Amino acid sequence: MLRRILAVVLLLGFAAAAQADDTTPPETRDGHRPRLALALSGGGARGIAHIGVLRALEEAGIPVDAIAASSMGAVIGGIYATGRTAEELDEIVLSVDWRTLFGGRADRRIEPLARRHDRFGTFAGVDFGKGGLELPAGLLGEHRVNRFLIEVLAPAGYAAGSDFDRLPIPFRCVATALDDGERVVISSGDLALAVRASMSLPLVFPPVEFEGRRLVDGLVVNNLPIDVARGFGAPVVVAVDVGSPPLKPDQYKSALGVAEQITNLLAEERNKDFAEEPDVLIRPELGRHSATKYSDFDMLIEQGYEATRAALPEIRAKLEAASVRGAAATFIPADPRPVLEGTPIAEVVVRGNDRMSEKVLRRTFNIPIGPGFILERGLNALDKVEATGLLEHAWMKFELAPEGLRVVLVVREAPPFRGDIGGAYTEWEKARGVLRLLNRNTFGFGEEISLLFVASDADVGGALSLRGDMAFLKGFGYRVDGFVLRDKPRFFDEEGDSINRGDFERRGVDATLQVSLERWGLLEVGLRYGTTLTRSKAGIDLPEATDENRMVFASVILDDLDDLLWPNSGQRLAVRAWWNFQDLGATFPFWRVHGEGRLGQRLGPGTVLQLDAAVGLSGNEMPAYDWFRIGGPYLIPGYFHEQLKGPQAVAGAVSLRYKVVSELQAVARVGVGNVYSSRDAISFHDLRWGVGVGLMYPSRVGPLALEIGWRDGGDSKVSLSLGWN
DSSP: OHHHHHHHHOOTTSSSOOOOOOOOOOOOTTSOOOSEEEEEOOOGGGGGGHHHHHHHHHHTTOOOOEEEEETHHHHHHHHHHTTOOHHHHHHHHHHSOHHHHTTOOOOGGGSOGGGOOOSSOOOEEEEEETTEEEOOSBSSOOHHHHHHHHHHHHHHHHHTTTBGGGSSSOEEEEEEETTTOOEEEEOBSOHHHHHHHHTOOTBTSOOEEETTEEEEEGGGTOSSOHHHHHTTTOSEEEEEOOOOOOOOGGGSSSHHHHHHHHHHHHHHHHHHTTOOOOSEEEOOOOTTOOTTOOOOHHHHHHHHHHHHHHHHHHHHHHHHHTTOOSSOOOOOOSSOOOOSTTOBEEEEEEESOSSSOHHHHHHHHOOOSSSBOOHHHHHHHHHHHHHTSOEEEEEEEEEEETTEEEEEEEEEEOOSEEEEEEEEEETTTEEEEEEEEEEESTTSSSOEEEEEEEESSSEEEEEEEEEESSSSSTTEEEEEEEEEEEEOOEEEOTTSOEEEEOOEEEEEEEEEEEEEETTTEEEEEEEEEEEEEEOOBTTBOOOOEEEEEEEEEEEEEEEOOSSSSSOSSEEEEEEEEEEEOGGGTOSSOEEEEEEEEEEEEEEETTEEEEEEEEEEEEEEOOOGGGOEEEOTTTTSTTSOTTOEEESEEEEEEEEEEEEEETTEEEEEEEEEEEEESSGGGOOTTSOEEEEEEEEEEEETTEEEEEEEEEETTSOEEEEEEESOO
């Protein structure tokens, strides 16, 4: 898929002439030149094979003295150049969820609870600025990738004084300049940002602003930089090529396939401008493993390892012919290195903001001056800035200051207007569409105005909202919502047959005060002034009525789930309460309290335990439109979604998920629960139960799930869903 996206935008460097690159070989402290230099190619997920190459060289006692790399090779080679061993690199790479890292969807855990859109999620959007429509610079979000690279590369880059020759292993990475297609060999500057530029696949990720130029992926002009590796002055250059194999004829029958094939041919021609023969070429047998398939890493690493072991006699022969003997050249300088972790913070600087208040950004970034810097806290601060939704780019860099460390937050503000769309399919809603229009940073202090439209078989309507959580005291916020929503739940008879859909039209205004507990907690209290219109439907014993609602509500939510419906880790506890006061003009005086909990816990590689629970209690005569609703497939498999309705409810479920192959997961559930007419009627002796099995695949447009459940009495139910919620 990445290659096809690349096909739409490439051609950009084909006609540009190559210019001289800075490939001056570094001098070492002991006066020796490097002896063996590696050239590592790009190749997306296939680049994980580079780890096996490095492991085999280490086991053979052959040190790597310099690395030149492009794209994914720059990621692996850059981390290795910081002084980590192949084993440490293996641990880092295998600990990362690469599918999520390159998935483009924001990590919900970094977003404050007050800003999460769990119920009506979107998956695509466009921005609007002063000049009109502004298409995104990349299809995927970059924050997760940026965060990862800063975490693994920034400390070593800071210690090297931004000079890549002062890294434990001298390093170069290759990128492409967007203005003229020139190959750019990066040998100094922000190490993490340099690697980010080298792997910035056009259209997929936004270009990188690096020292005044906009850069994209190095594979466009030089995917295997052998000549750059040769520029270190090493007598032996070993090149590792993990690039994707050529397309087969049946793969370029469509228009996209033709464009991809043309692009591949042109990029191949452009790469010839810098082509050189290495002393040893290693090409692991990776078959047709896709550059976008971030799985089967053990196979990729093993193939890199075996291909390098087969090449060891040739490598040793080349080293012997070059009269290379003895220990590795020493690149560790005698002068002391600055250390990022623990250095006192002398300054915190914000660069790049325009409309957005620097005070608000500084308060959100929240890095104090004086204490020693802690990288994990700095990354958390960067997460908070990203989670505002007001920026299209945020980066953290580090500079030496007279009294310690200067932490620099580099931002690029998002255009003020945005339109997002979303869609999903479920057995109970059928198709659902979502449109959300946003005005960001409305008054300059991070406020947001949103207009939401939703439509499905289960609900139709919209809401206009104003939200702010930055202008006043830290952690305090507000929200005002005006809404019109037709709620159309299905009603069933005792045998589980569908009767009809209800029709409850809710109109009103909510005013809410909020207190945020970091990003994982939220306290709310508010007022609702509204009306609910009940329309009569055939088969449902609910008469026409118009009820006034005058509510006070409050909630406590604690949530650090990585995914709301299919969590791999974290927990969620939410308790909400409503009081409808007749003295304030409400038609019915009642109260209701709803509590829900969810836990996701990994039990081992590929196995996840999930626990779910829900409790609903109420008092006085609560109208049917506010009854609690429970059912399948998540709480009681075998029942329809929200099949059971009543003034009181209890339910719980246990689920196990197991990764079958690639990202496909098998699911098994068992759940119990029931609804009751009064609190006195609640009994655990008449619980209804269900069991279910199914499959789930995390596609790019949301989880695709197919489940079949069996309930008490023997009836079965099949449910299908696609989308984020």
